Amino acid sequence: MPVCEQVAFAGGNGKLAGRLFLPDSGSDATDPVAAVLVAGTWTSVKEQMADRYAEELARRGFAALSFDFTGYGESEGVPRDYESAALKIRDLRGAADFLGGHPAVAGTGLGVLGVCAGAMYASAFAAEDSRVRSLALVAPWLHDRRICDENYGGPEGVEAKKAAAAAARHQYEETGEVAYVPVVSGSDPDAAMPFDIDFYLNPGRGGIEQWPNRYAVMAWTEWLDFDAIALAPRLTAPTLLVHSEGAAIPDGARRFHAALAGASEFLWTEGGQFDFYDQPRQVAFAADATAEHFARTL
Template identity: 25%
Template sequence: MSKRDNYIFDLSDKVTRKSVSYKNRFGIKIAADLYLPKEFDESKKHAAVIIGAPYGGVKEQGSGIYAQNMAERGFVALAFDPSFNGYSSGEPRHLSSPDLFVEDFSAAVDYVGTRPFVDRNQLGVIGMCGSGGFAISAAQVDRRIKAVATVSMYDMSRVQANGWKDSFTEEERNSILDAITQQRYAEFEGGTPVLTDRGAAIGFDDNTDPISREFGEFYSTPRGYHPNSITQFTVTSGMSFMNFPLLTHIKSISPRPILFIMGEHAHSRYFSEDAYELAAEPKELYIVPNAGHVDLYDKTDLIPFDKLESFFTENLK
């Protein structure tokens, strides 16, 4: 089948895709796509994998690619739009929250785990980029999640609280917080929510910041463009991330396994490496040769789907 409805990939003739929706515990309606193998026996119980999109991404992009490929390999797979983003509900649009985005994973478990053809004791999650941190955080408290894989992980609480490579001084952090609180006043008095600068460069050149350019080559070109994926969030969202670390209880996931996948040349690899050191066994750090951060969003020749299949097959028994 050809691309349609702004999906950045062709629908495989080996799977079926169904638009579904359900509510999280905040009452927000989550929009999701359920992928099933084409030859699917609904009378039997199957293992399921839930895939979270990169921070700023939507289900029609990388998480859909992962869901489709996992369904081709026999899994029930769900890709969803985060609360306040994509086709999920919630106002104001493009709000971001560590609590909400972690809850979205548990809400997906609620939905998938109540499908009659899913074994609720065989549920795993894949978190891409920022949702890698949210997936880990969800697994810390939601023991229904039996195995966790992250891909090109970002710890968004760490980024917003400490800056890139933990570079913020206390003065810089306080200045950011002061600006956010002034914006809260403005919005409380009727002002329009202000969004952060776009994370993915548009019209980039050789002088563009390398990270913004890397994201721009995906989100701002036909390769990965989707109108719901603007790589911007409300400025006032930052306060929550600065106050709520995501990985505090990562050791508590054990003895459930964690697989950290990262590109050899990823600008973000220190997030995966540091989280790997913090996690308890069983854990694995898997490095994809000759790959960067964004490469693992959509380049199916680089994404280690065989590794993901074997990891979940082994651990969702």
């Protein structure tokens, strides 16, 4: 069984809480092993899917770090539950700094695994930091403005969300109060995902007490303006994508893959988006594929 260390380190805006999963060698003396950072999907806490992938990678011989991003879960930072790509990329840099100084980690370069929207943050970090030697993206949500238009009600829908974000930002700057909507709700049309999604609403899956199911409205502008497809030509680290036609926006993943500058591999499998978060078949497939990819490229 992997060994799990509760860790803390400096992030982009305060101290971050994480879990470092290490292979169980059966002895106290071990050689350092290659390290992987795991970034979970948007609005998530580490217990929802990042811990699962980190533990699976440790079972396969890696040191793998999952953590709560700034303002989420057990990590410090305000405003709380605020989805900021810029902050999350800074947090990944802080996590890499922490791993680079850990005695269990070999100094052979760093792998990064991004799940769903974590793929956008992982890719942005990899594009700017030469320590990232290998990148893996599982069920990646990779959008640009065209994809946002298609998924958020066209140009008018996007602009409406950005107008709501501007009003919420003004309220926060004037009063310190954060306007929230649910992340997931089939009854609230203003929810970030206005659907009843079992993974997020089922306490036996991702509907856990550590996750408050709220989205800061002022985050919409940064989210909608983020262009993940444009990152691909800047990525030279070997990159693996694991996806399915039944998961979220496979067209974005195809376009991203086609534009990659470095060596790449695309594995297609079966399953819905949320199956890749916790269902044994999809998680095992993705974990096996990413471990093999990291073993070859780190």
